[in-house]
Amino acid sequence: MKASPFDPFEKRAASYGAANKLYPLARRAERAQIFEGITLRPDTRAIDLQSASGYVGEGIVEQDPSIEITCIEPSLSLARETKATFPTICGRLDRIPLPDRSFDYIFGLAAFHHSESLDGIMRECARLLKAGGIFSGAEVMAGTREDRWLNDFVDRHTDGHDGHFVHRGDFQSKLKKHGFTQIHEAPKQTQWLTANRDEFLIFCKTLFGLNCSLEHLDSQIDDYLAPEQFGKRYGIQWELLYARGLRE
Secondary structure (H helix, E strand, O other), rough: OOOOOOOOOOHHHHHHHHHHHOOOOOOOEEEHHHOOOOOOOOOOOEEOOOOOOOOHHHHHHOOOOEEEEEEEEHHHHHHHHHOOOOOOOOOOOOOOOOOOEEEEEEEOHHHHHHHHOOOHHHHHHHHHEEEEEEEEEEEOOOOOOOHHHHHHHHHHHHOHHHHHHOOOOOHHHHHHOEEEEEEEEEEEEEEEEEEHHHHHHHHOOEEEEEOOOOOHHHHHHHHHOOEEEEEEEEEEEEEEEEEEEOOO
């Protein structure tokens, strides 16, 4: 593994993984959407692209532990979080040192906004997928409240967050350009849910590695994310642009 010159996750890698383990159900609906409509075949190979703490890989294992998972993560600090669980490569998403046509699935959950070239990433996905392989991913859309939360509040309360977010049509055009068919792209809202407001504040502070007090987060979060009660659970609506394509 080789570190990048600046690793924005150096101080918050462990915190990110801890949040998903402390509240394993909080983001389950968000993750489930990238598997929607896909039947995972046993004894195949999948990539968790920009894997962070391996949250997507863990979701694949839950469905079928026979699937071989490889994590790709540009942040050395985050890559260290997965190397004991999955084979992990620390490097750029558009230059992955793996053979052509060697994977059946590539999944990425909010995985691309720390990279500048979505075109390069989709080109690499096309190279790595076998005929009949599937790409399925999701990303924050530019101009949404999720964009504002990440590039404003999270940016000011961490070592920085300069996300390159997508616009509607970006996935579709890049997937088509690089030979994918049966392309589907649509914004979808899911819910991040915990038991109550106090838990939700702890979850957000831990997930994003915020260096502010819970009291400060409590005073600001309504303006950004508008958390609310959902039946017996408490949390937010979280919107991403989801996309899927078939490699021919």
